[in-house]
Amino acid sequence: MESFNSSGMAGGSNVSYKATLAPFWYFAPSCQHKTYAVEGFTEMLAQSAVRYRYCSNPYHTWEALLYNASMGRVAFKTGGLGMLAIHGLYEVWVCIQNHPCALDPADPSFCWVYNEMETTWIPWGENSNLQLFVPSKPCGSSSPRGSFNEPSPSASDQQLQVSLSSCRMEIAMRVEDAFDLYVDGVYVTSGSDSQVVHELSVPVASSAGALVAVKAINVAGSGGLVGIFGGEPTSSSGWKCQKFPSDAPPAEWNQRSFDDSAWPQAASDAGTSMDYARVWAKGYMDRASTVFCRSLVKNPSLVCYVL
Numbered sequence: 001m002e003s004f005n006s007s008g009m010a011g012g013s014n015v016s017y018k019a020t021l022a023p024f025w026y027f028a029p030s031c032q033h034k035t036y037a038v039e040g041f042t043e044m045l046a047q048s049a050v051r052y053r054y055c056s057n058p059y060h061t062w063e064a065l066l067y068n069a070s071m072g073r074v075a076f077k078t079g080g081l082g083m084l085a086i087h088g089l090y091e092v093w094v095c096i097q098n099h100p101c102a103l104d105p106a107d108p109s110f111c112w113v114y115n116e117m118e119t120t121w122i123p124w125g126e127n128s129n130l131q132l133f134v135p136s137k138p139c140g141s142s143s144p145r146g147s148f149n150e151p152s153p154s155a156s157d158q159q160l161q162v163s164l165s166s167c168r169m170e171i172a173m174r175v176e177d178a179f180d181l182y183v184d185g186v187y188v189t190s191g192s193d194s195q196v197v198h199e200l201s202v203p204v205a206s207s208a209g210a211l212v213a214v215k216a217i218n219v220a221g222s223g224g225l226v227g228i229f230g231g232e233p234t235s236s237s238g239w240k241c242q243k244f245p246s247d248a249p250p251a252e253w254n255q256r257s258f259d260d261s262a263w264p265q266a267a268s269d270a271g272t273s274m275d276y277a278r279v280w281a282k283g284y285m286d287r288a289s290t291v292f293c294r295s296l297v298k299n300p301s302l303v304c305y306v307l
Contacts, residue, residue, distance in 0.1 A: 168201045168202060168203055168204060169183070169201070169202050169203075169204045169210055169229065169230045169297070170199075170200070170201055170202075170228075170230065171198075171199070171200040171201075171202060171212075171227060171228065171229050171230070172197055172198070172199045172200075172227060172228045173197070173198055173200075173214075173225070173226065173227025173228070173229070173235075174191075174194060174195075174196060174197045174198065174225075174226060174227065175191060175194065175214065175216045175217075175223075175224070175225045175226075176194040176218055176221075176222065176223050176224045176225075176278075177192065177194045177217060177218055177219045177220075177223070178190070178191060178192040178194075178216075178217040178219075179191050179214050179215060179216045179217065179225065180214070180215040181198075181200075181212070181213075181214055182212075182213040182214070182254040183202045183204070183210050183211065183212055183213075184204075184210055184211050184255075184256055185211070185213075185252070185254050185255040185256065188200060188202055209296055209297050209298040210229075210230070210296070210297045211254075211255070211256040211294065211295075211296050211297075212229055212294065212295055212296075212297055213253065213254035213292070213293070213294040214292070214293045214294070215249075215290065215291075215292055216280070216290070216291050216292075216293060217289075217290045218280070218284075218287070218288055218289050218290075218291075219288055220288050221286070221288075222285060222286050223280045223284065223285055223286075223287075223288075223289060223291070224269065224278030224279070224280055224285065225239075225278060225279050225280065225293055226276050226277065226278040226279070227276070228276065229295075229297045230297050234295065234297055235268075235276055235277050235278065235279050236266075236268055236276075236277045236279065237265050237266055237267070237268040237277070237279070238265070238266075238295060239265070239266040239268075239279045239293050239294065239295040240260050240263040240264065240265060240266060240293065240294055240295065241263070241264070241266040241267070241279060241280055241281040241282070241291050241292065241293040241294075242263045242264065242281055242291065242292050242293075243281045243283075243284050243289055243290070243291050243292075244292065247290040249292045253292055253294070254294065256296070258294075260294060263294075264281075264282055265282075266279035266280065266281070266282070266293060267279065267280050267281065267282040267283070267284075267285050269285065279293060280293075281293070
């Protein structure tokens with residue numbers, strides 16, 4: 001199966017979906033020869049709410065529901081879907097049928113909604129344990145063209161658990177001076193160049209987030225761990241860091257099940273080269289030391305793959 005990037009060109013071996021980006025940018029294989037000049041959008045301009053099927057194949061169905069709160073016209077500027085700009089729009093829904101991050105076979109939709117205040121795309125109904133409210137009427141029903149069903153989540157909406165079996169968490173981090181990284185107790189990688197930002201893609205296998213654990217080594221001067229884990233600048237005083245005699249941590253210190261309630265909160269210092277807080281064990285940030293830090297990343301943004 002081929003993958004498609006933001007320019008719509010084929011390449012690679014996966015079709016990927018980034019939960020924080022407009023899924024317009026990724027196209028299913030059987031649609032690769034279709035002209036994506038936003039065809040069919042002209043007829044939308046006279047309607048307050050429209051459902052439009054970009055393309056259909058055995059793997060995916062791309063749909064958009066558009067709603068203008070003032071009942072006015074929806075205006076578009078287009079230069080291909082990757083350049084799509086939307087003006088005067090209250091809500092835009094984009095849903096994918098049979099998406100790998102949806103589990104329920106009765107309504108296997110994964111939906112994004114356009115957040116006009118933040119001018120970004122977000123997964124609909126995302127909360128701290130990665131559940132999604134999937135409103136079946138706007139995204140899954142055959143409602144008449146031009147009608148609109150209020151998509152606010154309610155007791156009748158299906159609440160689907162995100163499948164993370166084919167999803168990965170993106171990490172960008174650096175440590176002064178060296179580190180070993182673990183995610184959910186599994187060794188991921190090591191680094192020994194404090195000037196390098198290490199960019200990683202790590203499998204995530206739990207809907208409760210991911211436990212990130214780092215053995216960090218500072219040879220001289222100031223130490224610091226700084227990073228973005230799952231799309232958020234999560235290195236902060238919310239982490240826990242500890243220094244141990246002989247640099248020997250307790251067994252299973254890097255496991256999710258380990259009880260770190262006795263560990264102190266990390267010392268933090270903002271203003272690093274990545275503009276996020278660096279963390280270290282209290283009392284050791286400006287001393288040569290080996291420390292052990294951990295944090296539960298509760299709601300990582302994920303990249304899901306159809307293999």
